[in-house]
Amino acid sequence: MLDITNVYKSFNIGTPVQKDALNGVNLHLDKGDFVTVIGGNGAGKSTMLNAIAGVFSVEKGNIKIDGHDVTREQEFKRAKYIGRVFQDPLKGTAGDMWIEENLALALRRGKRRSFSWGISSKEREMFVELLKGLDLGLESRLSAKVGLLSGGQRQALTLLMATIKEPKLLLLDEHTAALDPKTAKKVLDMTDEIISRSHLTTLMITHNMKDAIKYGNRLIMMDGGKIIYDVSGEEKKNLHVSDLLLKFEQASGGEFANDRMMLAK
Numbered sequence: 001m002l003d004i005t006n007v008y009k010s011f012n013i014g015t016p017v018q019k020d021a022l023n024g025v026n027l028h029l030d031k032g033d034f035v036t037v038i039g040g041n042g043a044g045k046s047t048m049l050n051a052i053a054g055v056f057s058v059e060k061g062n063i064k065i066d067g068h069d070v071t072r073e074q075e076f077k078r079a080k081y082i083g084r085v086f087q088d089p090l091k092g093t094a095g096d097m098w099i100e101e102n103l104a105l106a107l108r109r110g111k112r113r114s115f116s117w118g119i120s121s122k123e124r125e126m127f128v129e130l131l132k133g134l135d136l137g138l139e140s141r142l143s144a145k146v147g148l149l150s151g152g153q154r155q156a157l158t159l160l161m162a163t164i165k166e167p168k169l170l171l172l173d174e175h176t177a178a179l180d181p182k183t184a185k186k187v188l189d190m191t192d193e194i195i196s197r198s199h200l201t202t203l204m205i206t207h208n209m210k211d212a213i214k215y216g217n218r219l220i221m222m223d224g225g226k227i228i229y230d231v232s233g234e235e236k237k238n239l240h241v242s243d244l245l246l247k248f249e250q251a252s253g254g255e256f257a258n259d260r261m262m263l264a265k
């Protein structure tokens with residue numbers, strides 16, 4: 001479903017502050033893989049997801065989604081394959097629009113602008129069912145402005161919007177990091193449920209090592225713009241946080257440095 005081959009990406013090339021963020025990344029994901037991504041600050045995790053989404057072009061290498069070579073495709077063109085949720089709850093939704101308008105927008109993604117804005121009763125029924133599944137009481141608030149929702153409610157809605165069309169690839173960049181611990185757990189469990197229900201191929205960056213072990217069928221660790229550790233199946237399930245720290249030290253020759261990761265419970 002995803003093939004990344006030998007991808008390099010640098011910022012500020014040729015200046016004293018040049019940063020080589022991706023240094024030959026290779027990654028192959030099978031359909032239905034749910035991969036958690038961890039690593040120190042500046043390891044290249046977000047850059048890898050941004051490279052896949054086409055936020056910028058890469059200097060070298062090749063990116064394929066479900067067999068389509070998207071390496072030279074612009075962000076809006078490959079958006080049809082990808083659902084994304086970021087850390088900032090304000091990013092994925094339109095705050096001055098209603099809940100149902102946001103969902104309709106997500107449903108019409110990739111369609112012509114001239115497409116009718118009317119929401120059919122069938123669509124409304126579908127939205128109610130989806131919102132019921134979140135168990136946040138949003139199903140009775142279809143015409144509430146999204147800007148009035150809490151961060152957790154808004155992130156849950158963003159998740160619905162990102163997955164409503166069953167994307168070939170779901171990219172989550174610390175999407176629960178800005179939420180309080182209880183809400184974060186709820187949104188994370190919701191994420192897990194949606195992913196397994198639709199067998200979505202997913203990359204989820206998290207700063208919480210326990211979550212990285214608990215969720216998904218595979219875990220990758222990044223450092224210095226490379227994938228330095230890749231573990232799946234039973235071996236992943238049996239990992240402990242201490243194993244991850246040891247692996248990091250062995251593979252990188254240094255201590256694991258990620259302020260948020262070290263503080264996460």
Ligand SMILES: Nc1ncnc2c1ncn2[C@@H]1O[C@H](COP(=O)(O)OP(=O)(O)OP(=O)(O)O)[C@@H](O)[C@H]1O
Pocket residue numbers: 011012019020021039040041042043044045046047048258
């Ligand atoms: N747009 C940009 N311009 C310049 N440098 C950038 C840009 N985006 C990322 N970088 C640099 O590339 C490196 C990798 O950053 P990236 O955001 O991918 O790290 P990360 O692994 O997501 O870290 P964190 O855990 O802190 O989110 C960092 O040194 C960062 O400063």
Ligand SMILES: [Mg+2]
Pocket residue numbers: 045046047
């Ligand atoms: Mg990041």
